Amino acid sequence: MAGSNNIKITPPRWLLAELTYACPLQCPYCSNPIDYANYQSELDTEDWKRVLTQARKMGAVQLGFSGGEPLTRKDLVELVKHARDLGYYSNLITSGYGLTEEKIIQLKEAGLDHIQVSIQASTQELNDHIAGTTSFQTKKEVAHLVKKHGYPMVLCVVIHRENIHQMPEILAMAEELGADYLELANTQYYGWAHANRDLLLPTKEQFEHAEAIAQAFKEKVAGKMKIYYVVPDLYEDRPKACMNGWGTTFLTIAPDGVALPCHSARDLPGLDCPNVKDFSIEQIWNESKAFNFFRGFEWMQEPCRSCDEKEKDFGGCRCQAYLLTGDMTNTDPVCSKSPKHGVIQEAIDSAKASAESANEKPLIFRNSKNSKLLSST
Amino acid sequence: MTINPDQIIRFSPMHRLQWEEAQQKDVILYPEGMVELNQSSAEILKLCDGTRNLAQIVSDLEEKFTTSGLTNDITAFLEVALKNGWIQQH
Numbered sequence: 017m018a019g020s021n022n023i024k025i026t027p028p029r030w031l032l033a034e035l036t037y038a039c040p041l042q043c044p045y046c047s048n049p050i051d052y053a054n055y056q057s058e059l060d061t062e063d064w065k066r067v068l069t070q071a072r073k074m075g076a077v078q079l080g081f082s083g084g085e086p087l088t089r090k091d092l093v094e095l096v097k098h099a100r101d102l103g104y105y106s107n108l109i110t111s112g113y114g115l116t117e118e119k120i121i122q123l124k125e126a127g128l129d130h131i132q133v134s135i136q137a138s139t140q141e142l143n144d145h146i147a148g149t150t151s152f153q154t155k156k157e158v159a160h161l162v163k164k165h166g167y168p169m170v171l172c173v174v175i176h177r178e179n180i181h182q183m184p185e186i187l188a189m190a191e192e193l194g195a196d197y198l199e200l201a202n203t204q205y206y207g208w209a210h211a212n213r214d215l216l217l218p219t220k221e222q223f224e225h226a227e228a229i230a231q232a233f234k235e236k237v238a239g240k241m242k243i244y245y246v247v248p249d250l251y252e253d254r255p256k257a258c259m260n261g262w263g264t265t266f267l268t269i270a271p272d273g274v275a276l277p278c279h280s281a282r283d284l285p286g287l288d289c290p291n292v293k294d295f296s297i298e299q300i301w302n303e304s305k306a307f308n309f310f311r312g313f314e315w316m317q318e319p320c321r322s323c324d325e326k327e328k329d330f331g332g333c334r335c336q337a338y339l340l341t342g343d344m345t346n347t348d349p350v351c352s353k354s355p356k357h358g359v360i361q362e363a364i365d366s367a368k369a370s371a372e373s374a375n376e377k378p379l380i381f382r383n384s385k386n387s388k389l390l391s392s393t
Numbered sequence: 394m395t396i397n398p399d400q401i402i403r404f405s406p407m408h409r410l411q412w413e414e415a416q417q418k419d420v421i422l423y424p425e426g427m428v429e430l431n432q433s434s435a436e437i438l439k440l441c442d443g444t445r446n447l448a449q450i451v452s453d454l455e456e457k458f459t460t461s462g463l464t465n466d467i468t469a470f471l472e473v474a475l476k477n478g479w480i481q482q483h
Contacts, residue, residue: 027415075415078427105409105422130424168407170424197424
């Protein structure tokens with residue numbers, strides 16, 4: 017089943033360094049694995065420096081410092097400096113929580129290229145509810161400081177049923193904060209978002225309404241602000257070309273050193289994802305079972321195998337196929353050609369029923385207590 | 394967007410122009426993105442250093458490659474670069 021050995025392997029371009037699972041926020045759509053609390057160990061500074069050096073040598077150039085909250089790592093400035101010396105373009109992906117002006121200056125001097133600040137909503141009340149932490153004012157101040165110190169400012173807002181009605185206010189906030197880029201990320205339903213899907217998934221009408229508003233705004237601010245719009249794939253009829261193809265471009269290193277072809281791949285069974293403590297990045301990328309598993313097209317089942325679109329979307333997302341059909345080699349059920357496509361409508365109907373229910377269950381927030389509770393069952 | 398022929402042109406401080414050894418080409422890096430450049434595009438952008446206007450960039454490149462008649466091609470590329478925010482004129 018693993019990829020055949022005559023496939024041309026392209027080098028990694030993107031390295032996502034998940035420095036830690038620790039985070040002061042509790043967003044219920046967090047992309048970290050549900051059982052993150054079971055992984056307590058973190059790579060040390062020298063491990064990370066070695067990983068950065070090895071990946072850069074292979075050709076990785078875009079680097080994301082992520083988490084959890086990467087600011088909780090005491091060696092962040094040192095790692096940023098190492099990355100700059102190697103020639104990476106470094107992105108700090110942060111909640112902004114705990115980011116002081118002094119730290120912003122230190123990071124700039126160390127060579128950080130840009131800071132992406134997430135804001136959960138356009139109002140303090142909803143932002144602080146979703147984040148599970150009082151953080152709205154801090155985040156807005158951080159956004160101003162990021163601009164003040166000459167970084168390109170990327171504002172990231174994850175969109176779901178609780179905030180989708182705020183689209184006009186979210187756009188106005190991005191303009192007011194002077195964002196150079198605005199990432200409107202419709203929630204992708206993995207990990208914590210999967211667990212909370214009934215409470216987060218908007219209706220198709222809500223999506224279309226919000227998208228039309230975002231589209232009109234995009235034209236209005238053309239040349240001043242760039243909009244990255246992450247599509248809500250459950251409402252598409254063709255799957256996303258996930259990760260630009262497995263093991264072609266993206267390399268994620270989890271806090272404990274496990275190397276992943278995508279940041280959700282930890283949940284897939286039987287991949288035996290290797291650890292950077294045991295292998296070099298070159299060995300991991302070129303030789304490991306995990307990175308070769310879905311390279312090429314040999315692993316595909318029908319209808320993907322004989323589909324004329326397989327080179328465009330690679331059969332969609334392996335994690336979504338696994339989560340929604342139980343078999344990670346199936347066609348991503350988002351695809352209307354998938355025999356399991358009906359599970360998507362079931363998910364949409366289930367969320368709609370939940371929204372209309374008089375006693376809707378509460379959101380499960382992302383924290384260690386819930387992580388241990390959910391992963392023990 | 395059009396290039397003002399009198400004003401100097403500088404590369405955007407919000408982007409980085411860099412030679413990539415592994416790819417054997419110059420690239421433009423920006424938040425979460427990368428554009429791979431062919432050799433002529435890279436040569437033009439390297440001269441957008443805040444000291445030259447359009448005519449000076451054209452004459453420097455025509456001299457370097459001992460050719461002439463580059464004005465239209467260079468102007469067209471710089472307009473694309475301006476539209477993408479890779480260069481600035483103010």
